[in-house]
Amino acid sequence: PARIRDGGVVIDLAVHDIDIMRYLLDTEPMRIYAETEKRIHTDHEDLLCAMIKFRNDVICNLDINWLTPLKKRKIYVTGENGMFTVDYINQDLIFHENSSKDKNGKDNKFLITEGRMIKYNIHKKEPLRLELEHFVNCVLNNTEPLVSGEDGLRALELANKIIESANKNEVIKDE
Secondary structure, X not given: OXXXXXXXXXXXXXXXXXXXXXXXXXOOEEEEEEEEEOOOOOOOOOXXXXXXXXXXXXEEEEEEEOOOOOOOOEEEEEEOOEEEEEEXXXXXXXXXXXXXXXXXXXXXXXXXXXXXXXXXXXXXXOHHHHHHHHHXXXXXXXXXXXXXXXXXXXXXXXXXXXXXXXXXXXXXXXX
């Protein structure tokens, strides 16, 4: 689709990743550092690379842009025991296990090698339809939505801190 013109890639796309990170980690950032570029968009950034350190010592990297010719929406969650890959477009969830066995089959916690790959069966649904159905259900049944207005506002505040970091070329603390 045509690009929005009243904001950049941070406000258009990064807010969703920020919201997901906060949800998965159940904590808040403590430091944010970002670099942005304006390559094809005249007024706002169309490329973002950001690093966010959360209060539980998890580090998140954002790599978001309007420049790549194909639509790609993925998240990688990496830990000591392996890595989850989530593909939002294809609605795939895959776990890539770290094998800590040496060539003799003994455990070695310092050895990281490719282990099993587990693809989880996901019941695929149209995300926008689910979002709209949930909203209608909340209105009709007077129930609280899964994502609050406060969550949306917080994601927007953090997106603005990403832009501030890029503009000032400095780390921004979130206190």
